[in-house]
Amino acid sequence: MDDAILSNAPENDLARVAQAASDAMTDTMIERLTITGTNALEIVDRLNDETTRDAIHNALDRLTELHRVGALDTLFDAVTVMHAARSAATDGMLERLFVFLEHMVNTVGTEDLAILADETKGAIDEAAAETAGLSPKGGLLATVSLLGQPDTQLSLRFLLSVASKLRERSGT
Numbered sequence: 001m002d003d004a005i006l007s008n009a010p011e012n013d014l015a016r017v018a019q020a021a022s023d024a025m026t027d028t029m030i031e032r033l034t035i036t037g038t039n040a041l042e043i044v045d046r047l048n049d050e051t052t053r054d055a056i057h058n059a060l061d062r063l064t065e066l067h068r069v070g071a072l073d074t075l076f077d078a079v080t081v082m083h084a085a086r087s088a089a090t091d092g093m094l095e096r097l098f099v100f101l102e103h104m105v106n107t108v109g110t111e112d113l114a115i116l117a118d119e120t121k122g123a124i125d126e127a128a129a130e131t132a133g134l135s136p137k138g139g140l141l142a143t144v145s146l147l148g149q150p151d152t153q154l155s156l157r158f159l160l161s162v163a164s165k166l167r168e169r170s171g172t
Contacts, residue, residue: 046052066072107113146152 047056063072066075
């Protein structure tokens, strides 16, 4: 056979490619390929464990479901926001946040505030029960008559005083 025909044979091309790959391989490259192959076989071996296999199948099913309903983007957006918040939080910010939370717990967690909340709830419940059976009287004269009652005037003065004190405390 002619040497030109043999040099064009596919076997010779493959042999030349294999020889070129062998010549190009360095010890470092062979070591990295060996480590990569070992790691790949280790992962494949772990897939033989039934629990690991079931977990991966479940994760893939859930990932597919999240994608199908459009929640996958929402999930990644939420993770991005949480990461940005974590990255933006400085030690000073966290310290101020915990001081604020401690102040709120100390303020809200007092016995006086609990008593006030309980009394307020009781007053609202009693007022709702008392006025539930009343039928409204329409007209301007009925309103003027209601305003002329001493209890109404005291209640309005109390509410106006509370509003005034709140405005003073808030600085507005």
